[in-house]
Amino acid sequence: MLPRRTVLKSLALPVFARPLTGLRRSSQGARVELSAADLATLTAIAEVVLPSALGVDGRDLAVQQFAGWVRAYREGADMGHGYGASTLRRPSGPSPAARYPAQLAALDAAARAGGAPRFAALPMDARRRIIEQVLNEPRVARLPGQPTGANLVADFMGLYYASPEAWDLAYQRRIGRDRCRSLEGSGERPPRTEGVG
Amino acid sequence: MRQVHESDVVIIGGGITAAMVAEKLGELHPDWSVVVIEAGNRLFDDENRFEYRRRALDYGENVWPGDYIDDQGGTGIVSRTMAVGGSALHWGGVCNRFSEEDLRLQSLYGLAVDWPLEWTELERYYCEAERRLGVSGEPGPLPEDRRSEPYPMPPMPMTHNLIQLQAWAERTGIPFWTTPQAKNTVEGYGGRSICRRCNTCEICPTGARYSPDYTFKQLLARPTFALHDQTLVRRLVLDERTTRIAAARAVRQDGSGREIEYRAPRFVLAAGYCWSAHLLLLSATSRFPNGLANSSDHVGRYMTGHLAYQTTIDLDLEIYPGMNDQHSLISRQFFRCRPDQPFVRHDLRIWENAGGRGPELRDEAGMVLLGDALVERWRARTTRGTARVRGYFDTHPDRDSRLTLDAASKNRWGDPLPAIRHAADAGTRAREAATRAHLEGLFAKLAATHDGRMGRVGGLSYQDHPAGGCRMGTDPATSVTDSVGRTHDHDNLFVVGGPTLPTGGCTNSTLTFVALTLRTAEAI
Numbered sequence: 001m002l003p004r005r006t007v008l009k010s011l012a013l014p015v016f017a018r019p020l021t022g023l024r025r026s027s028q029g030a031r032v033e034l035s036a037a038d039l040a041t042l043t044a045i046a047e048v049v050l051p052s053a054l055g056v057d058g059r060d061l062a063v064q065q066f067a068g069w070v071r072a073y074r075e076g077a078d079m080g081h082g083y084g085a086s087t088l089r090r091p092s093g094p095s096p097a098a099r100y101p102a103q104l105a106a107l108d109a110a111a112r113a114g115g116a117p118r119f120a121a122l123p124m125d126a127r128r129r130i131i132e133q134v135l136n137e138p139r140v141a142r143l144p145g146q147p148t149g150a151n152l153v154a155d156f157m158g159l160y161y162a163s164p165e166a167w168d169l170a171y172q173r174r175i176g177r178d179r180c181r182s183l184e185g186s187g188e189r190p191p192r193t194e195g196v197g
Numbered sequence: 198m199r200q201v202h203e204s205d206v207v208i209i210g211g212g213i214t215a216a217m218v219a220e221k222l223g224e225l226h227p228d229w230s231v232v233v234i235e236a237g238n239r240l241f242d243d244e245n246r247f248e249y250r251r252r253a254l255d256y257g258e259n260v261w262p263g264d265y266i267d268d269q270g271g272t273g274i275v276s277r278t279m280a281v282g283g284s285a286l287h288w289g290g291v292c293n294r295f296s297e298e299d300l301r302l303q304s305l306y307g308l309a310v311d312w313p314l315e316w317t318e319l320e321r322y323y324c325e326a327e328r329r330l331g332v333s334g335e336p337g338p339l340p341e342d343r344r345s346e347p348y349p350m351p352p353m354p355m356t357h358n359l360i361q362l363q364a365w366a367e368r369t370g371i372p373f374w375t376t377p378q379a380k381n382t383v384e385g386y387g388g389r390s391i392c393r394r395c396n397t398c399e400i401c402p403t404g405a406r407y408s409p410d411y412t413f414k415q416l417l418a419r420p421t422f423a424l425h426d427q428t429l430v431r432r433l434v435l436d437e438r439t440t441r442i443a444a445a446r447a448v449r450q451d452g453s454g455r456e457i458e459y460r461a462p463r464f465v466l467a468a469g470y471c472w473s474a475h476l477l478l479l480s481a482t483s484r485f486p487n488g489l490a491n492s493s494d495h496v497g498r499y500m501t502g503h504l505a506y507q508t509t510i511d512l513d514l515e516i517y518p519g520m521n522d523q524h525s526l527i528s529r530q531f532f533r534c535r536p537d538q539p540f541v542r543h544d545l546r547i548w549e550n551a552g553g554r555g556p557e558l559r560d561e562a563g564m565v566l567l568g569d570a571l572v573e574r575w576r577a578r579t580t581r582g583t584a585r586v587r588g589y590f591d592t593h594p595d596r597d598s599r600l601t602l603d604a605a606s607k608n609r610w611g612d613p614l615p616a617i618r619h620a621a622d623a624g625t626r627a628r629e630a631a632t633r634a635h636l637e638g639l640f641a642k643l644a645a646t647h648d649g650r651m652g653r654v655g656g657l658s659y660q661d662h663p664a665g666g667c668r669m670g671t672d673p674a675t676s677v678t679d680s681v682g683r684t685h686d687h688d689n690l691f692v693v694g695g696p697t698l699p700t701g702g703c704t705n706s707t708l709t710f711v712a713l714t715l716r717t718a719e720a721i
Contacts, residue, residue, distance in 0.1 A: 051572045080259025081277040083287040161556040170575040177519025180393040
């Protein structure tokens with residue numbers, strides 16, 4: 001078990017602590033992409049924070065969807081205004097992912113403090129303890145509606161648990177929230193999910 | 198050098214009322230040339246709407262990119278949407294009618310003013326509006342809500358959730374039925390697709406929900422119709438010798454700064470509750486120093502709308518959030534108020550809601566939940582359901598509920614922008630506590646029928662569905678237009694839709710704006 005103080009100290013490491021696996025700016029200006037090493041760390045996070053019913057394929061899909069979200073993020077996008085709203089929202093800011101390298105590096109540093117070469121090499125229990133500490137110091141009260149960059153783990157969890165797939169898993173029904181569906185059969189209970197949960 | 202454009206009719210504004218008046222004028226007078234002038238862009242890119250929707254869901258981006266003009270805003274409730282289609286690009290498609298009581302507030306209750314037209318006549322135009330917009334709905338059970346024609350399309354099917362909620366709510370003895378909507382429940386009505394429950398009516402990717410751009414695209418096939426977008430009308434110009442409007446002076450917003458003078462024998466102001474009054478005030482002359490159509494000093498006054506109270510109710514019901522979030526139940530029982538009872542009029546709406554049903558990161562003790570533990574706790578909260586309940590209530594405007602020109606805030610052309618300050622009249626303010634108590638009592642009654650736990654009751658901090666500013670009436674001293682929207686001061690200038698409403702009713706107003714507009718079209 002890692003000493004708590006060591007973990008917290010590791011998490012405070014600066015951005016440049018992970019020079020080889022940091023985010024890469026794509027050729028499309030402000031867009032950024034997660035590296036293979038980042039995805040490996042995310043997969044290791046996913047094994048802890050996502051439901052086991054997803055299995056390996058489901059977890060991989062969640063990681064790929066998060067990476068896709070990061071890749072397609074647009075800085076300076078028109079955020080518009082609500083229906084009838086009097087004020088315009090400011091354009092979107094820099095990619096939240098710009099804040100991830102330091103956090104990814106801190107996870108690896110925490111692993112090294114525990115004797116493992118990187119976060120993904122830690123056993124599940126050790127990863128869980130680190131993740132809990134990441135979510136507690138500073139305290140994340142709730143899952144963000146979409147990634148903000150403030151906390152990689154919370155961002156990853158928030159994106160998955162807001163998905164139609166997660167809602168279906170929780171309700172054990174194929175609701176298909178936010179998916180376009182036929183009007184037919186909408187008066188019935190959504191069909192049960194099969195094989196998960 | 199100023200370019201001149203001549204036509205038989207100039208329509209200023211490119212929203213839903215502009216689309217409707219242009220369409221109907223094209224049918225009534227097929228030889229008339231009609232030009233619609235819209236300050237914003239045209240967003241005629243159906244093919245991109247699934248992508249806009251996806252980016253709105255995933256990133257919170259604007260569902261209609263570029264549907265506003267940076268320096269064309271205002272203070273107060275001023276919608277930023279400025280594009281071909283107007284606010285109806287974003288609307289949810291709810292097509293409630295007002296009721297006869299809305300037109301007879303003074304006669305029945307001694308409140309506000311009566312509207313200068315009969316209910317039976319308005320009802321005829323409601324039917325026409327429903328046909329043109331393509332409304333799906335079911336008639337309500339109350340005899341006062343009788344209709345002279347059936348809805349053009351069958352109602353949106355109730356989801357499992359709404360079926361549960363209706364059974365629950367009707368235990369109170371209050372009848373509920375589904376809200377009519379301008380959404381296709383059959384394939385092909387008006388050339389549109391059937392609804393596919395995408396849950397994002399603010400941008401309907403399938404085209405099931407009516408949007409004015411569909412009408413404009415059809416109109417553009419006519420040789421007599423022109424749509425000039427990115428063109429801001431800055432002034433209406435009075436004829437030198439008469440009180441008729443001679444021209445509308447505009448400037449291109451495309452970066453060229455090119456000026457265009459639109460000349461026509463007829464002008465229709467279809468710029469919505471804010472920009473219609475704003476343009477009239479901007480167009481002041483030595484003969485009309487307070488603004489055109491404003492010899493009564495009523496332009497920009499009696500800005501109206503309605504307020505609401507709302508809550509959520511946690512229920513012992515099997516609700517699956519997301520089956521069709523935007524579809525709702527309505528009761529019109531409280532559109533009527535017996536004259537011998539304290540006055541309160543309101544609609545009552547119920548939606549499925551995901552409130553309190555989503556994933557939570559922590560348990561009651563504040564401990565982090567991960568993976569299966571998170572889902573297990575989430576599942577425990579799926580065994581009950583949540584209803585959102587809201588009542589829009591009659592909110593009558595004060596004379597000083599007003600739009601004025603804000604000399605301290607100007608657009609790139611140096612024109613002062615609007616400032617709107619909504620104010621309810623003394624009667625509405627005096628009823629405030631009783632209105633809240635009445636609605637809270639109803640919410641509590643609903644909650645009590647099924648082991649419900651009512652959340653906090655909140656009120657809107659702004660007037661929804663804003664209207665007014667050019668109210669219609671029979672007396673030129675106390676109104677801006679007559680009952681068909683013709684301004685008292687200028688017989689070739691018409692105002693259509695929302696601005697002409699003397700009072701804002703107690704339910705969604707778009708269908709009423711359209712019905713009044715269609716009536717105006719016959720008078721032009």
